[in-house]
Amino acid sequence: MGEVLNFQDIVKKSILHLEAFRSVSYVDMILGLLCSFAIGMFIYWIYQKTFRGVVYSYNYNVSFVLMSMLTALIIMTISTNIVLSLGMVGALSIVRFRTAVKDPLDIVYMFWAISAGIASGAKMYPLALGGSIIVGLVIIWLSKRKVKEQAYLLIVRHTEEAADQLRVELRKLNSKLKSKTVRKGFTELTVEVMMHDDNTAFVQTISELKGVNDVSLINYTGDYAQ
Template sequence: MGEAVRFQDLFKKSMLHLETFRTVSYVDLLLGLAIAFGIGMFIFYIYQKTFRGVVYSYNYNVTFVLMTMITATIIMTISTNIVLSLGMVGALSIVRFRTAVKDPLDIVYMFWAISAGIAIGAKQYPIALLGSAAVGFALVWLSRKKIREQPYLLIIRHTDAAAAELRKQLNKINHRLKSKTVRKDFVELTLEMRLRDDNTAFMNDITEIEGVLDASLINYTGDYAQ
């Protein structure tokens, strides 16, 4: 019985006083928060630079900075004591985020901010810095490739008199018909196409066709609803 008690005491002492679970000094705290803020601002800049959506949200972008700092603070807090870490995990398990994310790429930025915060909180500064630099470079490079050829929706409203001439003009453009709406006075076409270097000179040729009421070119992000 005495040996069992001594073993339990030894187990508790070893678990509660591990080298990993030690007090975080104010220097480590300030250094971690400073690095987290710097990486968060780097994420902020990359998101702003590579954003290709319809409406840019400044508030949403700011959350990446705060998310990096908060995650680093949480990791530094739970690293001081194993009991506290288990309690924190239980508390965070009840949190639910119900905000809809329209662009799947936004999830990447969220995960990036959280991962950087975890690395900083664990004092793995080289991993946080080099990993963030690599991810930022990859996002910038991939976004520039996307700029070269972007999807657009071309919406044309025309009368029956313009149908033949419009068909000849559209045959010169690589496109795909998305929808066609026939109304009493006009026909509305929605076409999907990809453009390079924002070359929209064909729009002038289409609008000059007699019987074309109007033509609109919209950058397609997947959120268009007819």
């Protein structure tokens, strides 16, 4: 008489013998790592060519390459055994990253690297390569689009003697007052100026006003200034 299996045994055997949970061969491991490395280097090149932030970070850019390869390794590891996959999910759930990412586009690059690593580790090489090429072309196209207006911060330090003339000059610009600091002997204004081109002649005009101590014009992109 054959062995009688209960519902729990049937579910256990059906899960543990899924076709998806098989050992990873050396060929699959090498192909997955090579694919993730190639895509990581492509992300590295795209990020370097399209970077528009304040300070370029080589270490941050290199992390995309390593992130793709490590994600591929994780996917290949959890695809061999359901117990390992559950344990990996539990281990990764307690990891917390405290580094603040101010530029939303940097988060996109992170997700791109992780997605490429997942696809490479899951042996979906055409999807990983083709999808990365399309995403890279879209980023290049968007980075080359001309921005109609750019925001700048105009910082003026002046005395009360220049207050009236400075007010007249600022009315000529597409400006908005951001902050005003009054100290003994001088006042510091921070004004947002929207510019359509690189014509900064107004900076020289304001600096020549009587009572103006110094003028600074800074490119402003959200949380960044350069």
